[in-house]
Amino acid sequence: MPAKSRSAEASRSPVVTSVQPASADAGAARGDDGVRTLRCGVIGVGRMGRHHARIYKELESVELAGVVDDSEDRREAIADQHGCAAYERVDELLAAGVDAVSVAVPTSHHLEVAIPFLEAGVACLIEKPMASDGVEAQRLLDVADRTGAVLQVGHSERYNPAVRALQRERVKNPAAGGIVPRFIEVHRVSPMTFRSVDVSVVFDMMIHDLDVVLMLMDGAEPVDVQASGVPVITEHADVCNARLTFDRPQGRCVANITASRLALKTERKIRIIGDDSYVSIDYAKKAGVVIRRTANTLQLEEVREALRDGADLSDLNYGELVTVEDLAIDDAEPLKMQIEAFLEAVRTGQRPEVDARAGFAAVRTAERIVEAMKADW
Ligand SMILES: NC(=O)c1ccc[n+]([C@@H]2O[C@H](COP(=O)([O-])OP(=O)(O)OC[C@H]3O[C@@H](n4cnc5c(N)ncnc54)[C@H](O)[C@@H]3O)[C@@H](O)[C@H]2O)c1
Secondary structure, three states: OOOEEOOHHHHOOOOOOOOOOOOOOOOOOEOOOOOEOEEEEEEOOOOOHHHHHHHHHHOOOEEEEEEEOOOHHHHHHHHHHHOOEEEOOHHHHHHHOOOEEEEOOOHHHHHHHHHHHHHOOOEEEEEOOOOOOHHHHHHHHHHHHHHOOOEEEEOHHHHOHHHHHHHHHHOOOHHHOOOOEEEEEEEEEOOOOOOOOOOOHHHHHHHHHHHHHHHHOOOOOOOEEEEEEEOOOOOOOOEEEEEEEEEEOOEEEEEEEEEEOOOOOOEEEEEEEEOOEEEEEEOOOOEEEEEEOHHHHHHHHHHHHHHHOOOOOOOOOHHHHOOEEEOOOOOOOHHHHHHHHHHHHHHHOOOOOOEHHHHHHHHHHHHHHHHHHHHOO
């Protein structure tokens, strides 16, 4: 049976504020492949956290040391399922010794849960959004900077195979088909689930797209933010449209982002128009296409010339005129890839791709959108 810290004695244990990450010592356990075994934990095993626990359990060279949850039923059920310890409090998991944890409690508790781990130098993968506001996100960032603890933010769309394929295309040299975005159109709409209703649709849903758009802008934040939103069912905006303007050395780009939790259908799409290419990604279907001007130069020149000469091209089928390429997309599980990237950062000490600064920038942009929206009300 797995160890369980349910006893009254255990729950009276003092708060541990400083412990060494479990396998910081040179004699740490190693798997068959010689890779250092990391002791991992999950705090909050609700809808998201239970998947983090499952993946830690499945991965090689990882030991799922324990889970923490306020709900006794939930922590015991997940601990029984995976044969790990169940703890009522964060300090108990910390005292048991861990190298890395996922923080998957509701966003309003991210700060209080993550700080003791970061202070102890334990790596944290904090679910998105990083924090409830910019002040809390800044505190998390500052503590991670001071202690050197790895901090990754769970913007899982970054690991959506379609977004990874988009990123591969984008970072190519422009001459080789790389994409310099000029206009970005995003739609993320779904029916009301009555979850995360304590925050607006911006922090609940649009935050995913803000992270992807900021990635496309190489981390640059918008120089101008305009937004409109309407609270319909909850106290917060349930639908929002934001127009973000970016000024970069490569030129100006505008992102027009719509998020709604009032729709009758589910749609999650991003379209990127660059000087030389157009990319359309369906996050939900994990599919994407790219149309390049270079692949269609001759046809487009002929069309332009014909239009100049006043030709009637209304019979021309635009879809047949342009060459559409499917993006090469694999079927990897985004959350698993995200956790693998996190553990790689823990092992190598390298800064994770979706680091504290990226998480902070997404929260700060979300806050600016909420402020712009409220100025309208
Ligand atoms: N990446 C994604 O696509 C995605 C999707 C949904 C939710 N999320 C994020 O994941 C986080 C969790 O959301 P969820 O939908 O899983 O919530 P949830 O309510 O289903 O689960 C949260 C769990 O945390 C526990 N909990 C609450 N406060 C705690 C505390 N202080 N200490 C220990 N346990 C505590 C609750 O008992 C519950 O079991 C949120 O930050 C949310 O924004 C991310």
